Amino acid sequence: MTEEMIGRLNEQMTLEFSSGYLYLGFAARLESLALPGAAHWYRVQAEEELRHGMRLFEYLIRLSAEPMPGPVPAPRDIPEDFAGIADAGLRHERFITASIEGILFYAIGENDLQTQQFLQWFIGEQVEEEANARGIIDALNRADGCKAGLMLLDEKMGGREG
Numbered sequence: 001m002t003e004e005m006i007g008r009l010n011e012q013m014t015l016e017f018s019s020g021y022l023y024l025g026f027a028a029r030l031e032s033l034a035l036p037g038a039a040h041w042y043r044v045q046a047e048e049e050l051r052h053g054m055r056l057f058e059y060l061i062r063l064s065a066e067p068m069p070g071p072v073p074a075p076r077d078i079p080e081d082f083a084g085i086a087d088a089g090l091r092h093e094r095f096i097t098a099s100i101e102g103i104l105f106y107a108i109g110e111n112d113l114q115t116q117q118f119l120q121w122f123i124g125e126q127v128e129e130e131a132n133a134r135g136i137i138d139a140l141n142r143a144d145g146c147k148a149g150l151m152l153l154d155e156k157m158g159g160r161e162g
Ligand SMILES: [Fe+2]
Pocket: 016, 019, 048, 049, 052, 096
């Protein structure tokens, strides 16, 4: 594996940890907005992002490269309301998808079949992540500002397990 590839995988690892941190920011804001179910959903999502980061950590170690966790910035510009958070979540996942695709294209250019194979899991995962993010936006649109609809959505999101 090239140094460039190791650097890119390390960067993606840090991005995954940063995603977790961003979602913790979302969870905190949603608690402030008295939406504990939605806050729970983003807490669970934060844990999932940490596991994504760990996948990259372990992959680097398996290939005898040293994982180097980079600085994780404080989550910035957390939107004031749930709709803004849901939009920001989808934008963020699209950004992550583009980042993973960039590394995959690089791996293809390098004829690095192992890393191509490794990244395929993330490609599939991003389809799920974007679909989930869109699902929240759609559910909010359906509730259309109706308090009962919002409470129902909050309750449903509170039931997320893993
Ligand atoms: Fe992720």
